[in-house]
Amino acid sequence: METTLHYPTKPALREAWDALKAKQPTTRIRDAASILGVSELELLATTLGPGTIRLEEDWSSILLACRELGKVMALTRNEGCVLEHKGNFQKISIHGTAPNQIATVIGPIEQRVFFGKWKFGFAVVNETPRGTMRSLQFFDQAGEAILKIYLQEKSNVDAYDKIVSTYSMENQSTPIPIEAFENVTYASSIDKDAFTSDWENMKDTHDFFGMLRKYNVHRLDAIKWIGEKWAYKVDRLAIRKVLDVASSEKMPIMIFVGNKGNIQIHQGKVRTIRQMGSWLNVMDPDFNMHLNEDQIDTAWVVHKNTDDGLVSSVELFDKDGEMIAQFFGLRKPGLVQNDRWKSLIDSL
DSSP, X not given: OBOOOSSSSHHHHHHHHHHHHHHOTTOOHHHXXXXXXXXXXXXXXXXXXXXXXXXXXXXXXXHHHGGGGOSEXXXXXXXXXXXXXXXXXXXXXXXXXXXSOEEEEESSSEEEEEGGGOOEEEEEEEEETTEEEEEEEEEOTXXXXXXXXXXXXXXXXXXXXXXXXXXXXXXXXXOOOOBOOOOOOOOSOOOHHHHHHHHHTOSSTTHHHHHHHHHTOOHHHHHHHHOTTTEEEEOTTTHHXXXXXXXXXXXXXXXXXXXXXXXXXXXXXXXXXXXXXXXXXXXXXXEEEEEEGGGOOEEEEEEEEETTEEEEEEEEEOTTSOEEEEEEEOOOTTSOOOHHHHHHHHTO
């Protein structure tokens, strides 16, 4: 069903936003939307015009065209964590057929994209104290941001303009219906012996997703049900130690943060760790992570079997049982995981 706006018209919502900005000029659009009780997309839609242009729903073609942008900043977030990478969309592979295509992005920016959840896209130009900011922004049917791509100082503006001219929606006044996702019903009980056998006989970490589908199990339930040999709860702020050790020992790690339409992945070292109130941050030149610790309800160590041996992760969940982020030791297929990473995980 479509949500009911708190504001009867776009002008009324825009007026409320302008009043909020007058009081709180540094408030980001996502936070402003939360304060005003609407989705971020609904707030952005009040700015449609020369600076906010709606794009056609040709998502894979648009993403492929992003290879020509040069160095950009890609931002993916959920309610609890944000990943920001600066780099090129270097290698993009599209799989399947529309509308449920997926994409694998490899290179300085690494992502796993699920176009079936993409619903709306915009080219946005903002004037800021730092100059003109150009971006491409994509949203799901509920109005939540999936991916934002921001041009940087040396990005190819001509390539951006070409994307806008090629993929601008002809009718910019086309309605933007906001529709909540239906709740998914999961199994309340399973054959635990069979489930445990399947867990113990995984050949690859990706087998985990197939196992969840097979048993129709929510991810957090699977972790709770498998038993302490394979998964156990740790202090909800344990990731502080993980990042501190990874930084001090220059240990390369992997961080996965996603939403319904995209997973962004960091592979490499983390250097500058900063605690700012409830936010735990990685502040490196081409990589930032912002983790809102207030959103962490539980943290778990999870072990999975593979042909290359045990693979261990730390997984963070919010109060609704949704995943915030995953952390692994950096490992390439065919290689065992780093012994130091395993000892760090065990120390939690």
